Amino acid sequence: MKDYLILALKNLKHRGIRSWLTLLGIFIGVTAVVALMGLGSGLQAAVGAQFGVSSTQALTVQAGGLNAFGPPGSGAVNKLTRDDVEAIGKLSAIEFATPRNLETAKIEYNDVVIFSMAVSVDDAMEREMYETMDLEAAHGTMLLNDALGRVVIGNNLADGDKNGLDKDIMTGDNILVQDERFKVVGVLKKKGSFMMDSIVLMYQDDLDDLFDYGDEVDVVGVKVKSPELMDRAKEEIERLLRKRRDVDEGEEDFEVSTPDAILETVNSVLGGVKAFIVIIASISILVGALGIVNTMTTSVLERRKEIGIMKAIGGKNGQIFMQFFFESGLLGLVGGIIGAIFGTLISIAGTVAINNFIGAELSPIIDPVLIGGALLGSFIVGSVAGIVPAMNAAKQDPVEALRG
Amino acid sequence: MKNEVTIVRKSVPPKNGDKVGKKEVIRLRNVSKHYPMGDSVVKALSHLEFKVFEGEFVAIMGPSGSGKSTAMNLVGSLDMPTYGTIYLDGEDISEFEESDLAQVRGKRIGFIFQSFNLINNLTVKENVMLPMMFQGTTFEERSDKAEELLRLVELHERMDHYPGEISGGQMQRVAIARSLANDPEVILADEPTGNLDTKTGAIVMEFLEKLNKEGKTVIMVTHDPDLAKEYADVVYWLRDGELEKVTKRNGKKFVDVTKKKKKEAHENGKK
Helix, strand or coil, X not given: CHHHHHHHHHHHHCCCHHHHHCCHHHHHHHHHHHHHHHHHHHHHHHHHHXXXXXXXXXXXXXECECCXXXXXXXXXXXXXXXXXXXXHHCCCCXXXXXXXXXXXXXXXXXXXXXEEEEEEECCCCHHHHHHHHCCCEEEECCCCCCCCCEEEECHXXXXXXXXXXXXXXXXXXXXXXXXXXXXXXXXXXXXXXXXHHHEEEEEHHHHHHHCXXXXXXXXXXXXXXCHHHHHHHHHHHHHHHHHHHCXXXXXXXXXXXXXXXXXXXXXXXXXXXXXXXXXXXXXXXXXXXXXXHHHHHHHHHHCHHHHHHHHHCCCCHHHHHHHHHHHHHHHHHHHHHHHHHHHHHHHHHHHHHHHHHHCCCCCCCCCHHHHHHHHHHHHHHHHHHHHHHHHHHHHCCXXXXXXX | CHHHHHHHXXXXXXXXXXXXXXXXXXXXXXXXXXXXXXXXXXXXXXXEEEEEECCCEEEEECCCCCCHHHHHXXXXXXXXXXXXXXXXXXXXXXHCCHHHHHHHHHHHEEEECCCCXXXXXXXXXXXXXXXXXXXXXXXXXXXXXXXXXXXXXXXXXXXXXXXXXXXXXXXXXXXXXXXXXXXCCEEEEECCCCCCCHHXXXXXXXXHHHHHHCCCEEEEEECCHHHHHHHCCEEEEEECCEEEEEEEEECCEEEECCCCCCHHHHHHHHC
16 A cells, blocks of 8 residues: 555656646635635634623623614613613523623823723622623723722723824823823733724713713623523513513514624624635535546556556556556645645735734634645545546556557 | 376477476467457467477567567467467466456566666666565565665666666666566566667677576567577567467577468367
């Protein structure tokens, strides 16, 4: 077996450029698949992070309405209230519910003005909110003990290269939010989300002073008692809010977003894109396989004399079949290897591009199983494509073949 | 069949000193090869009686079109006769499966071709190793044997060269080494000097003669009567697909030992 592999390799080394060109199909197909999977998983992670999917026990509730372009929940016609939050918190599947408001706010620092998202922290449930949103301080501290006049800012907002302020914001610095002075006491850990990494966290009272909210709540962050209760929690909240807001089932003017639901949406969009590319890749691999059939058939014709010689010196049909079969498989494998290399390079380059674009810090997902599978697959495609030509080679009549 | 073999042995007493062995290695019995061509049939070879004993140097002589290539393919069991039987070591080759025949061929017969027929993608050494690979020998054994054989034909220093990098005479010596790879009983050489100049041809012939003296049976196909007369013990003369005569060495001279046959009888018997 090994002998035939070595022999096949030797023969491949002497192949002309025409043989290698027929590998383009396999090459393109494998490149597409490897790049797509490497990037696709990166994209999925990126999009997931944008939606703040971080915990399997957290969900959010927001009022529906004209909020398509504004911050979540803020454009709703019929807003949620603090009473709603309290009622949700009392449901059986729910551990706690925290209210939060958010608003686009004017930030001024280093004599530059930018706009960013100001998010409120409830003074009674800071820790719970940090838990559901998976927030932690990278530097300094989080907002605790009703520290009014202080803010914690997102990681990108603190970074002079990314915040548009041309200067790092350090803990202890003062910034102006809606022309009011606030002291930065902490910087959040990086979240990989464009929005979350540039927020300004402040206490509810402070945000109320800037934007008068009264009783209204934009988003309710909910922690479910256990991950298995996620669906039940969703149902309970929906039933409760339908009743409180007096709407029928199917006509809800609010939305309960579970991480599953968000991921599902993300995945279904990405899935469509993936399916499309996989179809293209499959066609390209099919074309590649036909290319290999073609080049192997030609090769058998060109090497008839060699086949005749091998038969004369004792090569059995099966042995000659094996040699051409492996040669064809290796041809496919070479296409696969080049494709895997290019695909990996593309997914690395693409991830760098995504990172620059959305300010995330994703690494490309290079899955050895996927690459191994792609290589095995291309070897199999090559081998299968080589079956008929290899059978032709084995069937050659020695006398005819020796004549060349 | 066995009976016949005994009869044949009696009828051909060893005349050529101790060189001719007792054992019959190849026999063609009333062999014909016909090729269909359109509506007609080309009779490439008719009623050939041919036998080779162990240790003999046999030449098959004839001009082009005489059927000697066809004869060579049949003798080498590369081809099957249309009529008649071919025995290799007493076994009827038509009874072998295709793949067994390949194996038998690789083991018992070493081929040397006019155009060398080395595989260009393989080094000299790998070419010599190839017949052993088909017999399932381990890599180490093959490697050692190939080096030994290349030393024998004085080409071991070139063993990592490719056939394109060496001269024709050297290629033919590689082919000789390759033909010996599985230690066959018979070396079958088809115009071994046909593509070589006189001088390098003589070197190749010397190797063949040496092998013959060491006990190998050599069957050589050639159109060159001088070559046949110089080296062969027995010469089969073919013309127009038929055996014209058989001559046998007796010292420096050759004597006609053709057995007169009743062709018609065979024809009726076989068809």
